[in-house]
Amino acid sequence: MQTPEQPSTDAFVPTARTTLKRLAGRGHYDRATVHAILDEGLVCHVAFTMDGHPFMIPTAYARIGNWLYLHGSTANRTFRALADGAQACITVTLLDGLVLARSAFHHSVNYRCVVLFGTGEKVTDSQEHMRALEAVVEHVVPGRWADVRWPSREESLRTLVVRFPVSEASAKVRTGNPIDDEEDMSLDVWAGVVPLTMQPGTPQADPKVPAGKAPPSYATRYRRPLAAID
Amino acid sequence: MQTPEQPSTDAFVPTARTTLKRLAGRGHYDRATVHAILDEGLVCHVAFTMDGHPFMIPTAYARIGNWLYLHGSTANRTFRALADGAQACITVTLLDGLVLARSAFHHSVNYRCVVLFGTGEKVTDSQEHMRALEAVVEHVVPGRWADVRWPSREESLRTLVVRFPVSEASAKVRTGNPIDDEEDMSLDVWAGVVPLTMQPGTPQADPKVPAGKAPPSYATRYRRPLAAID
Numbered sequence: 336m337q338t339p340e341q342p343s344t345d346a347f348v349p350t351a352r353t354t355l356k357r358l359a360g361r362g363h364y365d366r367a368t369v370h371a372i373l374d375e376g377l378v379c380h381v382a383f384t385m386d387g388h389p390f391m392i393p394t395a396y397a398r399i400g401n402w403l404y405l406h407g408s409t410a411n412r413t414f415r416a417l418a419d420g421a422q423a424c425i426t427v428t429l430l431d432g433l434v435l436a437r438s439a440f441h442h443s444v445n446y447r448c449v450v451l452f453g454t455g456e457k458v459t460d461s462q463e464h465m466r467a468l469e470a471v472v473e474h475v476v477p478g479r480w481a482d483v484r485w486p487s488r489e490e491s492l493r494t495l496v497v498r499f500p501v502s503e504a505s506a507k508v509r510t511g512n513p514i515d516d517e518e519d520m521s522l523d524v525w526a527g528v529v530p531l532t533m534q535p536g537t538p539q540a541d542p543k544v545p546a547g548k549a550p551p552s553y554a555t556r557y558r559r560p561l562a563a564i565d
Numbered sequence: 566m567q568t569p570e571q572p573s574t575d576a577f578v579p580t581a582r583t584t585l586k587r588l589a590g591r592g593h594y595d596r597a598t599v600h601a602i603l604d605e606g607l608v609c610h611v612a613f614t615m616d617g618h619p620f621m622i623p624t625a626y627a628r629i630g631n632w633l634y635l636h637g638s639t640a641n642r643t644f645r646a647l648a649d650g651a652q653a654c655i656t657v658t659l660l661d662g663l664v665l666a667r668s669a670f671h672h673s674v675n676y677r678c679v680v681l682f683g684t685g686e687k688v689t690d691s692q693e694h695m696r697a698l699e700a701v702v703e704h705v706v707p708g709r710w711a712d713v714r715w716p717s718r719e720e721s722l723r724t725l726v727v728r729f730p731v732s733e734a735s736a737k738v739r740t741g742n743p744i745d746d747e748e749d750m751s752l753d754v755w756a757g758v759v760p761l762t763m764q765p766g767t768p769q770a771d772p773k774v775p776a777g778k779a780p781p782s783y784a785t786r787y788r789r790p791l792a793a794i795d
Contacts, residue, residue: 352618356642378660378674382612382621388582389619391612393658393678412586428623430608430763435784438714439702440724444608448623472669482754484668494670512771520773524712525780529787530766531607533660540757541742543750550755554665557759 352452353505363506366401372449372506373398375560376427377475377533381405383421385413396425397470403451403499404458404467409492418457418495425451425499433529436513437522443509445528451504455497467496478553533559582682583735593736596631602679602736603628605790606657607705607763611635613651615643626655627700633681633729634688634697639722648687648725655681655729663759666743667752673739675758681734685727697726708783763789 347353347364355362363369373396382391392413397404403425407414417423432445458464465486472480486494513526535557538550577583577594585592593599603626612621622643627634633655637644647653662675688694695716702710716724743756765787768780 352620377663378658378676380610380612380621380656380658382610382619382654384614384619388682389612389614389652389654390582391610391621391654391656391680393656393676395674422619424612424619424621426610426621426623428608428610432766433607433706433787435706435709436713438716438720439698439710440714440716440720442702442705442709442713444625444705446608446623450621452618468669472672475672475674476663476665476759479665479672480669483666483672484670484749484752484754486668486670490668490670512769519714522714523778524714525770525778525784526774527768527770527780527784529706529768529784531763532766533761534764536662536760536762538757538759539742540755544756548753548755550757554755554757554759557663 347502347504349505350452350503353450353503355505355507361507361509363508368506368508369449369501369504370398371560372429372447373403373427373501374474376429377559379425379427381417382424382426383416385416385421395471395475397467397474398501399466399470401501403501404470404496405455405499406468406471406494406496409495414495414497417455418497420454420456422454423452423499425453430531431510432531434509434513435526435529437515437519437524437526441513441515443513445509445511448507449504450507451499451501453499453503455499458496458498461491464491464496467498468494476553476557478551482551577732577734579735580682580733583680583733585735585737591737591739593738598736598738599679599731599734600628601790602659602677603633603657603731604704606659607789609635609655609657611647612654612656613646615646615651625701625705627697627704628731629696629700631731633731634700634726635685635729636698636701636724636726639725644725644727647685648727650684650686652684653682653729655683660761661740662761664739664743665756665759667745667749667754667756671743671745673743675739675741678737679734680737681729681731683729683733685729688726688728691721694721694726697728698724706783706787708781712781
């Protein structure tokens with residue numbers, strides 16, 4: 336396939352939009368942190384301006400190298416705006432825990448979040464297009480692509496694929512215990528963290544699957560995070 | 566306290582922005598569905614335009630009646646833009662499962678999502694301000710507010726509270742099994758749903774909490790969804 340020109344693989348250069356002004360210690364600009372968060376998330380939120388109004392859509396995605404791929408229906412007017420090059424802000428947020436401090440003010444959450452700014456390009460190369468569709472399926476359920484019927488030419492034509500360079504990006508991470516004021520430390524209040532994780536349940540077969548057909552191990556043993564797709 | 570003027574409690578009237586054009590069967594415009602999703606979520610994403618660029622922040626929130634409350638630091642320039650009346654699009658997304666179809670094309674996710682458009686108003690009444698801070702803590706960890714040190718006057722002055730009417734809103738919901746094409750039904754491919762839920766772990770005490778201090782039941786028995794705050 337035609338490999339898209341890769342954006343720089345150097346560390347991200349913080350821009351005015353990606354530089355954390357407050358709580359700057361939570362900011363991370365290294366590619367490994369940004370990629371790990373993108374690879375663990377399942378859904379991103381994409382914000383853009385359309386007809387002068389802010390819009391947002393939650394959607395699946397996949398990262399291949401330094402590109403983030405989104406896909407959507409050619410019939411979706413909001414997705415078409417992204418394919419047409421609307422400026423976008425894309426966020427992936429992972430919630431890791433609730434931080435219970437001794438004071439209301441210092442309550443917080445532990446999270447890992449990537450914010451990415453950029454302008455998308457419609458993918459026109461048919462091999463890159465198919466590879467992106469594969470990457471989205473494999474990003475969500477690794478191992479699935481080999482088992483399913485692949486997209487027909489007609490299905491591919493009905494699916495827009497848009498890629499964004501993962502370059503103007505930053506991560507914001509909070510971990511650990513509450514940080515209370517010194518004068519609150521003697522209060523008789525339990526403080527700590529309630530961890531949160533996204534957990535898979537038992538796979539539920541479609542009623543039309545033959546009774547003897549076992550669910551695949553990638554479904555019965557599903558877990559996040561997964562290894563990156565690099 | 567001064568009760569803010571309530572927006573209409575009638576069913577939502579779909580607008581051009583909230584009406585689902587595609588997959589219209591997934592659209593819900595009733596208040597009960599929208600409120601239930603808002604009440605179960607922990608984090609919303611808020612999109613707005615600043616200096617001509619789309620921006621987005623993930624943040625905690627709470628609903629009181631027909632208002633959605635956000636809070637942020639007075640030192641946060643993005644949050645100040647919301648307090649100053651920037652048009653916003655607010656989304657709460659709950660991921661319920663991975664939908665594994667027989668064809669790649671029909672893979673999907675089960676989710677519940679609310680999209681809300683509106684312009685925020687800075688809350689200036691001190692009692693409404695405090696009630697909103699209470700609501701955010703109680704939204705995330707019901708029962709917590711009674712146990713902690715409440716915000717001082719100085720802390721309140723450092724915290725902006727912005728409210729949005731929950732009126733130009735819609736929900737989008739996908740549930741159930743994959744919907745494959747008829748000609749794919751005989752393929753020897755397992756199909757079904759991998760359910761996903763946000764699960765709490767064992768509360769981790771801050772190291773400075775006295776050894777004999779037990780975690781509160783709202784932490785040890787934490788679960789989503791919770792009852793609404795109405």
